[in-house]
Amino acid sequence: MSHPVPADILIVDDLEEKHIAYRASLEELNQNVVTVKSGAEALRLLLERDFAVILLDVNMPDMCGHETAALIRKRKKSRHTPIIFITAFADDVQAAEGYALGAVDYILSPVVPEVLRAKVKVFVDLHQMRSELARSHALLEKRVEERTAELERTAEILKVEVGERKRAEERLSLLVNELTHRVKNLLAVLQSIAVRTLNDSRNVADARQVLVGRLHALARAHEHLTEACWKGADLGHIVNAEVAGFSDRVRAAGPELLLTASAVQTFALIVHELATNAAKYGALLNAEGSIAIKWSIIDVRGEPHLEFQWKEKGGPPVVPATRKGFGLTLIGTMVSAMASEPAIDFAPDGLECRLKVPIDIIAAPVPEGRGVPRSAALAG
Known part of the structure; x- marks a missing residue:
């Protein structure tokens, strides 16, 4: 098998120290890294050769990154060359302008070498x-x-x-x-998880433990998807995998439901967060607590919906302020994006979470020859 020819990577930044830093970050890729200090130099170079990707600083004198990108896109030869903007100050307006110019990504400076390397x-x-x-x-x-x-x-x-x-x-x-x-999609999910974890008010050791747990939850979801050749995964299997460590204290039941890849990732993270929070603050904190997980297909104004319920009982009294965090934020974000709203009840005898999501948003096509959805007791 022939080895691939090293690709050319173009870095456009007016600061020499940035060139050195980016070269060091990308050294492991063993590619040709070309650096220039202005948009004009970049445009001249693009007349002579093709590049796999362009790392473009937004804030440069004479010609800013956005102006340079606009001129790059006007040329037929470089019209589809991927552009990643790098900026120390980004807002929604600036990001929208960059994406309108054909940017494939935005990276905040100072860059994290591992993130830059992975994206490039x-x-x-x-x-x-x-x-x-x-x-x-x-x-x-x-x-x-x-x-x-x-x-x-x-x-x-x-x-x-x-x-x-x-x-x-x-x-x-x-x-x-x-x-x-x-x-x-995976990079976006990983970035969201990392940012949310590191933004929480916890020390490095705790943040590392929480981040590892969330990544393991995501990995388990991807394992199910890989086994199914990314055709989807059953909700019951996802729930089972995330509560496996508490199987004697958790019971789950519901019909078979094949979820899309994005829904699998989302539900895996939701169940992981609920189980983790229950172990830290709720029903799994003592020996008497238990959790019941149920889901069913219901009719809402003539359309099928998934009704998902997480019910804790027997744990210590619930204090709402101690239960706010990534998990509940994730739930709210997920269901709001799916044309629904979560119902969170901080009842004294245990937290209860209820979701209603349209089936057509989360359900994957059922493979030909697969049987009718069934009901089954899953964990425990």
Whole structure:
């Protein structure tokens, strides 16, 4: 197998110290890092060569990052080159302007080397895959021409080969697009989890423990999705995986329901947060507490909805102020994005959380040949 040709990465920043820092952060990728100090230099360089990705500082003298991006996009050769803006001061208006100019991402400065490296690597890999595909395409075209000259009477065979090649290219294109979509979604989820965890008022050791727990919850969700070839995962399996450590104290029951990939991630994090909070503050804090998890499909104004209920009892008296955090914030964000509102009840005998979400928003298509949804007792 041939090794991919190193890709070119362009860094546009007026500060030499930033060049040094970015080069050090990207050194592990073993690619060609090219640095310039102005938008004008970048535009001249883009006339001569192609780049896998451009890291563009927003605040530069003479020509700012947004002006440079606009000129880059006007040129046919660089119209689709990925641009990642780097800025120390970002707001919604500035971000919206950047994305309108075709930016693929925004990174706040000072950058975290691991984050910068991970995001750049995605576009380097895509660039190398496209380059390899172009080289393969060129070789295949040459072969087709040679065989056409030699085998004029085998035109039908040649048509079959060309057809297979096109189908292979289409499959590869679909695979690359799907990979790009999944990587972007995963990076967004990881960034949200990390930011929320580190913004909470806790020390480093506690933050690390909480972050590891949340990442494990996300990993378990991805394990279920991988086993199902990303066709979706059953809600019962997700709940089971997240409460497995408390199976003698938690009971869950409900019909089989295949969730989309995004819904799987969301429900995994929700159940993880509720279980973690219950262990710290609620029903799982003492030996008498227990949790009942139930879900069902109900009719709401003629449309099927998922009704999901988490009910704690037997724990210490609930104090609402001690239960606010990432979990409940996540629940509120998730259901509000799904045209619903959560019902959170800080009852003295135990927290109760109820969700109603339209099925068509969270349900994945049922694979052909799969049976009718069933009800089952799951954990315990």
